[in-house]
Amino acid sequence: MATDLIPTTSTATHGFGSYLRKVAAIIGKDVATELRTKEMISAMFVFSLLIIFIFNFAFDLRAENMQTLAPGVLWVAIAFAGMLGLSRSFVLERDRGVLDGLLLAPVDRSAIYLGKMIGNVLFISLVEIIILPFFIILFNQPLGTLPFLAGVVFLGSLAFASVGTLFSAMAVHTRARDVLLPIMLFPVIIPAMLAAVRLTAAILDNIPFDEVSQWLALLVAFDVIFIAASFMLFEFVVEE
Amino acid sequence: MATKAMLSQQEKSTAASTSAFSWGxxxxxxxxxxxxxxxxxxLVWAPDALNLTAPAERYAQRIFYFHVSSAWLGFLAFIVAAVVSILYLVTRKDIWDMWALASIEIGLAFFTMVIISGSLWAKPTWNxxxxxxxxxxxxxxxWLLYIGYIMLRGAIDNPDRRARFGAVYALLASxxxxxxxxxxRWWRTIHPAVVAPGNNADESMGSFGxxxxxxxxxxxxxxxxxxxYITLMYHRIKLEQLQRRVDSLKQRLLYR
Incomplete structure (x- = not known):
């Protein structure tokens, strides 16, 4: 593993291919760390399952039809579980001095951002792929919606991780740390969450795609804008 | 009328007490x-709205002038904050950080006013x-985005990092x-579209010609x-400059 992390030959330090290799190395590092402990993925999974359960109880008395609440419940579960994962994303890096090591390495700062961001998307998506069947069973939704839901969930997770990774890198340098991340992140990602909830509702209610295509456009636009902006701004966050 | 005279009198006296020709x-x-x-x-000069008949609605409609102006100011403050944040990240001059902080604090105050005055107006109109x-x-x-900015700044001790993170956050928020x-906009709205011309004002409840x-x-x-807003910005930036000067003087005294 260690040999993957350090560019061994000087010829491999230029060009797009080497940039991608560096990004892949950072993703590989995160995946390897996670595979050894599995603490983040298991915590996120159990947490989102708990949220779905708690909402089931909380709304049971008043709601006429639990199915109308399903999209909202799914996205609250994703948002909270994702927050749990993101808040851990840079804590280990900082506490064990990995971030300093990464910054000292001959790697472009944006590659660090991309690597961490893709890693976070992987973890959040993985948890959601496990949680989606449970969600469909508990809320009695048609099983055929699974692939479409997975697509929307992926785009939503991308929106979440794009700003989330940047803010997470900021939050570890503050006194309040984990407390501050949701306060910064939630207001910013509201448009993506609105779009994701609308799309999820449309999939579950079998609404024709034409009526919600604008929401898909909004979600994709959010992803593109915020990945690009975070990609450029990450340099300012980690410099020192 | 008496209070107005007193207020302007007070302003004149504060003006006189500081230096003779200060911009502030x-x-x-x-x-x-x-x-x-x-x-x-x-409150006085503007006529009553044409198609509002209930007295409560007529009087409440006068909130509109300050409500809309506050909202405009809030968004203006946000735009200014975003622009000076870019300027800060490019030039790294402290003054732009002060601009951003001042603008966001003022914007926060005015968004609070928008929400409160809107709420007061909504009760008689939408019940x-x-x-x-x-x-x-x-x-x-x-408002929540602004609060996030203030809280983020409050949680960082290093002034350089505080300015940098603040600028990054303000930019992403914008x-x-x-x-x-x-x-x-894609959601259904009942808020009156005030920009619409007066003759099709019956689209939504509470709108008026x-x-x-x-x-x-x-x-x-x-x-x-x-x-x-410009006045508040001037005073807030001045205050922040004095504050930072006091801080640096304190540091110098402590570590002499």
Whole structure:
């Protein structure tokens, strides 16, 4: 593993291919760390399952039809579980001095951002792929919606991780740390969450795609804008 | 009338007590005069809205002038904060960080006013204090974004890092606002579209025709609020400069 992390030959330090290799190395590092402990993925999974359960109880008395609440419940579960994962994303890096090591390495700062961001998307998506069947069973939704839901969930997770990774890198340098991340992140990602909830509702209610295509456009636009902006701004966050 | 005279008297005396020709004093006096004139126009001079009949609705409609002006000021403050944040990240001059902080603090105060005055207006018109109307929602989201900025700054000790993180956050928050705006436009709205011409004002509940005098008053209020914003910015930036000077003097004394 260690040999993957350090560019061994000087010829491999230029060009797009080497940039991608560096990004892949950072993703590989995160995946390897996670595979050894599995603490983040298991915590996120159990947490989102708990949220779905708690909402089931909380709304049971008043709601006429639990199915109308399903999209909202799914996205609250994703948002909270994702927050749990993101808040851990840079804590280990900082506490064990990995971030300093990464910054000292001959790697472009944006590659660090991309690597961490893709890693976070992987973890959040993985948890959601496990949680989606449970969600469909508990809320009695048609099983055929699974692939479409997975697509929307992926785009939503991308929106979440794009700003989330940047803010997470900021939050570890503050006194309040984990407390501050949701306060910064939630207001910013509201448009993506609105779009994701609308799309999820449309999939579950079998609404024709034409009526919600604008929401898909909004979600994709959010992803593109915020990945690009975070990609450029990450340099300012980690410099020192 | 007596209070107005007293207020302007007070402004003149504060102006006299500081140096003879300071910009701050001039700005304060000008914005004081404009705000009093705006108050007079909004409460007395402007005619009642044409198609509102209930007295409560008629009086409440006068909130509109300061409500819209505050909202305008809030968004202006947000745009200024985003622009100076870019300037800070490019030039790294402390002054732009002060601009951003001052603008966001002022914007926060005025968004609080928008939400409160909107709520007071909603009760007689829509019969509820709060609806999940998109425009109400986005004002509150902007307010929350500002609060996030203030809390982020409060949690960082290193002044250089505080300025950098603040600028990054302000910039990303400003990207979020137009997307929020788009998302809420696609939702159904009951908020009166004041920009629409007066003759198709019956689209949504509580909207009203805008006669020429109403428009004049609104434009005057917006101008008055903008001058008020410039005045507040001037004083807040000055205050922040003094604050930082005190901090650096303290540091020098402590570590001498």
């Amino acid at each position: 004093a001039i700005l304060t006096v000008i914005s004081g005069i404009f705000m009093l004139a705006a108050l007079y126009m909004a 509820v204090w709060w609806t999940w109307d998109p425009r109400l929602t986005i004002s509150t989201i902007c 990207f979020s606002v137009p997307l929020n705006w788009m998302a809420i 805008m006669s020429a005098n109403i428009q004049t008053t609104l434009i005057f209020c917006v101008v008055a609020f903008t001058i008020f």
